[in-house]
Each structure stands twice: as structure tokens, then as C-alpha cells.
Amino acid sequence: MADDREHRIIEAFVELADSLASGYDAVDLLDRLAHSCVGVLDVAAAGLLLADDHGRLHVLAASSQAARELEVFQLQSDEGPCRDCYHSGTPVYVPALDEVTDRWPRFAPYAISAGFTSVHAVPLRLRSDTLGALGLFGTTVGALGDRDKALGQALADVATVALVQEHAAADREVVAQQLQAALNSRVALEQAKGVVAYVGDLGVNQAFDVLRRYARDHNLRLTEVAAGVVNRDLTAQQVLAHARARSPVT
Known part of the structure; x- marks a missing residue:
């Protein structure tokens, strides 16, 4: 089992590194990263939240619809691990959700009702700035091990690299423009x-x-x-026809 997990970790980082080296679509890459978290960490779902230039958080990627809905609920209720992680700039680790209902009186019961029993969040960091947070959600009670904590932060750091091009890292205005472009792309998607x-x-x-x-x-x-589908330069029928020609869509 350990060798299998190590192989999955290597595969995940090789795929992400290849995407970064060969030119990439940030939104697509971050969706893959969210799925990679589930494959290599002891969690059932993952989601990425990104802040706009006003400090408001938005859902950028999620490994499942359940994870997306949980992230959205965090934003609506204004409480939860990703929100706390973003505002503090430090990781949040909660091994048992039913023990923190006083801390998150709306989020904790909602997450438990959705089948999650442990939650964690690590920051997307650019030097002293926090750009967002990576949420990790488990369906079993228990703490993340030290290796999983380090690996989770490494994946969050990859997300930051994907969002901010290296040559622009020192220019706050350019960084803000890049982050807003990523959020706009997510809306179009x-x-x-x-x-x-x-x-x-x-x-x-x-x-x-x-x-x-x-x-x-x-x-x-x-x-x-x-963008082509939204602007009607590319029809949904064309996209669907291509998929069905490759294999049936069920």
C-alpha cells in the first residue's frame, strides 16, 4: 500500500510539473490538482478558494460537487476552515467536526450532514501574502499525519505557482490582474x-x-x-457531438 501511494504521489507531481513546464490552463490544472489531493492524501474531497482584489473568496476548483457545495456554503455562512485559514494565513486542522460546533455553528452541522467528519485547510501563499486556501475534507474522524500536512501544503504551493507566473511575482498589480483573470475564467467555465x-x-x-x-x-x-461556448462562437452541440464521436456520453 505504501509503494502504491508513493507511486500516486509521484504521478500527481509529474503531471502537474509537466503541465507547468509545457504551458497550461490554470483553471484546468487546479481542477486536476483538487482531484490529485484526493488521490494522494487521506481525504475524501478537496476544494480551492481564491480571493479577489477586495479580499472576497470564490470557489476556483473542487474534486466533486459535494466539495463545491461545501466550499460555497463556507462563503455563504462566512465561517469554516478555508475562511479561517485565509484570514489567518496559517493552516487549520480539525480531526473531528462534531467537536467544533461552537466554533462554526452553521458550517459544522452542514458539513456533517453532507457526510464529512473532519476538515482541514492550508494557505495558498505568495511570500507574506495569502491568496486563498486549499480545503481538505474527510469522511472519517482523525488527524492528518505530518507527511500529509507537508504534502497538502506542497500541493497548495503548486496551486500558487499555477496562479502567479514567476516573472510577475514581484509586481502586485500584475499579480492581482492574473488572479482576477483566473476567477473570470472560472465563471465562464x-x-x-x-x-x-x-x-x-x-x-x-x-x-x-x-x-x-x-x-x-x-x-x-x-x-x-x-469562452467559445458562452460567446456562442462554439455551440454546445458541436462539443457534445465530438465527445459522442469519441465515446458515448452517459
Whole structure:
């Protein structure tokens, strides 16, 4: 089991490093990173929150619809591990959610009702600045081990690298523009997923897979395909037809 986990960790970092080295779509890469967290850490789901230039947090990526809904609820209720992590700039580790209902009277019961029993969050850090937080959600009670804590922070650091290009790291205005561009891309992607899901009578996760497949097969960025669907330069029918030609969409 240990060798298998080590292999999954290596695969995850090789894939992420290859994406960074060869040119990447930040939103697509961060969705993959959220899924990688589930594959290599002792958690059931993961989500990434990013702050805009006013300090408001937004959901940028999630490993599942349940994780996305939990992250959204954090923002709506204004409480939870990712919010605390972002504002403090330090990790938050909660091995047992039922022991922190006083701390998060709305978030904790909601998360427990969704099937999660432990939650953790690590900051997306750029030197002394915190850009957002990576949320890690477990379905079993228990603390993260030291190796998982270090690995979780390493994955959060990869997310930061993906969001902020190295040559612009010293320019706060350029960094803010890049972060806002990532948030705008996420909005367009959510809209495109909704259009494809409606036209194709699919779930949103299936719609995401359809968009990603079209982008990869046509050597396009995921955000370019999403923008095309939203702007009607590319129809949902075209995207769906391509996916069905490759394999049935169920």
C-alpha cells in the first residue's frame, strides 16, 4: 500500500510539473490538482478558494460537487476552515467536526450532514501574502499525519505557482490582474458547463469532462473552449457531438 501511494504521489507531481513546464490552463490544472489531493492524501474531497482584489473568496476548483457545495456554503455562512485559514494565513486542522460546533455553528452541522467528519485547510501563499486556501475534507474522524500536512501544503504551493507566473511575482498589480483573470475564467467555465449540461441532459461533472475532452483533442485551453461556448462562437452541440464521436456520453 505504501509503494502504491508513493507511486500516486509521484504521478500527481509529474503531471502537474509537466503541465507547468509545457504551458497550461490554470483553471484546468487546479481542477486536476483538487482531484490529485484526493488521490494522494487521506481525504475524501478537496476544494480551492481564491480571493479577489477586495479580499472576497470564490470557489476556483473542487474534486466533486459535494466539495463545491461545501466550499460555497463556507462563503455563504462566512465561517469554516478555508475562511479561517485565509484570514489567518496559517493552516487549520480539525480531526473531528462534531467537536467544533461552537466554533462554526452553521458550517459544522452542514458539513456533517453532507457526510464529512473532519476538515482541514492550508494557505495558498505568495511570500507574506495569502491568496486563498486549499480545503481538505474527510469522511472519517482523525488527524492528518505530518507527511500529509507537508504534502497538502506542497500541493497548495503548486496551486500558487499555477496562479502567479514567476516573472510577475514581484509586481502586485500584475499579480492581482492574473488572479482576477483566473476567477473570470472560472465563471465562464461554470456557465459553459451549465449550457452543455442543459443541452446534453448531463450532470455538471459530465459536462466538465465533455468540455475538457474537446479542449485537449483540439489543442485548446479549457478556458478558451468555455469562452467559445458562452460567446456562442462554439455551440454546445458541436462539443457534445465530438465527445459522442469519441465515446458515448452517459
